Amino acid sequence: MSSDAAKRPQSMDTPNSSQSEEPRLKIPRRSLGEEDVSQRVKELQIRVQEKKEVLRKLNLAKTYRTKWETQDLSTVTNHWLEVCQTALEDLRARLKEGLAGDKGQPQLTLKTLVLNLGIDLELVQLDEEEDCFIT
Known part of the structure; x- marks a missing residue:
């Protein structure tokens, strides 16, 4: 019988079989009161x-x-630049109409307008010499 026992596979009750199982955490159990549960x-x-x-x-x-991410940043930037330049030209035209009767006023240039608005000339791509936008 001893030789048969050596040939037989070990049963689940043997200490060697517990090595393959995951260790179980021992959690102390206590009864929770209704207040604890809530x-x-x-x-x-x-x-x-x-x-x-x-x-x-x-x-x-x-x-x-x-x-x-779906919109190309350069496309959006170029669109903003075009709209900004158009708005500045429209504003200058309207201001010139309002100042048309005043002979003592100097000519309103884009450079003067942009600087008075506190906008960087390079940001809106304004050519100071020609008083026009670089496109």
Whole structure:
């Protein structure tokens, strides 16, 4: 029988078989009172709300990034420049109409207008010598 026992596979009750199993954590068990359970539920609900808020913010950031990644930045920049230049030319034309009767006023140039508005000349690509925009 001893030779048969050596040939037989070890049963699950032997100490060697427990090495392949994952170790189990020993958690002390106690009975939770009704107040403990309700407090734990409230804490978990608060954590869930916090996680939902974080998830909402992350989704918002993802949406924002995706939206602006689809547009070519140079296209948007060029469009802004064109609109800005057009608006400045329109403003100068309207101001000239208002100043047409005043003979003592010096001629309103784009450079003067842009500088009075506090805008950098290079930002709007203004040629100071020709008083026109570089396109």
